[in-house]
Amino acid sequence: MWKVTVDREKCQGCGECVESCPGEVYALRDGKAEPVNPEECHGCHTCEAVCEQDACHIEEDD
Ligand code: SF4
Ligand code: SF4
Known part of the structure; x- marks a missing residue:
C-alpha cells in the first residue's frame, strides 16, 4: 500500500499529476x-x- 499526499500550499493546480498518473x-x-x-x-x-512544485508525495504505508 502507498500513502498519497498533496501539499495544498504548494500545489498550483497544473493538472500534470492528474494527467500522468496511470491509476x-x-x-x-x-x-x-x-x-x-x-x-x-x-x-x-x-x-x-512531473510535479514542478514538489507538492505531491507517496510513501510506503504497510
Ligand atoms: S503536478 Fe503538482 S502542482 Fe500540478 S496539480 Fe499535481 S500536485 Fe498540483
Ligand atoms: S503517478 Fe504513480 S506513484 Fe503517483 S499516485 Fe499515480 S500510481 Fe501512485
Whole structure:
C-alpha cells in the first residue's frame, strides 16, 4: 500500500499529476490536486517526477 499526499500550499493546480498518473489517483478540486483514489496507487513515482512544485508525495504505508 502507498500513502498519497498533496501539499495544498504548494500545489498550483497544473493538472500534470492528474494527467500522468496511470491509476487515476488524482482529481482537481477547487484548483488543487486531491488523491481521490489512493488505493489505486502502485508506487510508480510518476506524479512526483512531473510535479514542478514538489507538492505531491507517496510513501510506503504497510
Ligand atoms: S503536478 Fe503538482 S502542482 Fe500540478 S496539480 Fe499535481 S500536485 Fe498540483
Ligand atoms: S506513484 Fe504513480 S500510481 Fe501512485 S499516485 Fe503517483 S503517478 Fe499515480
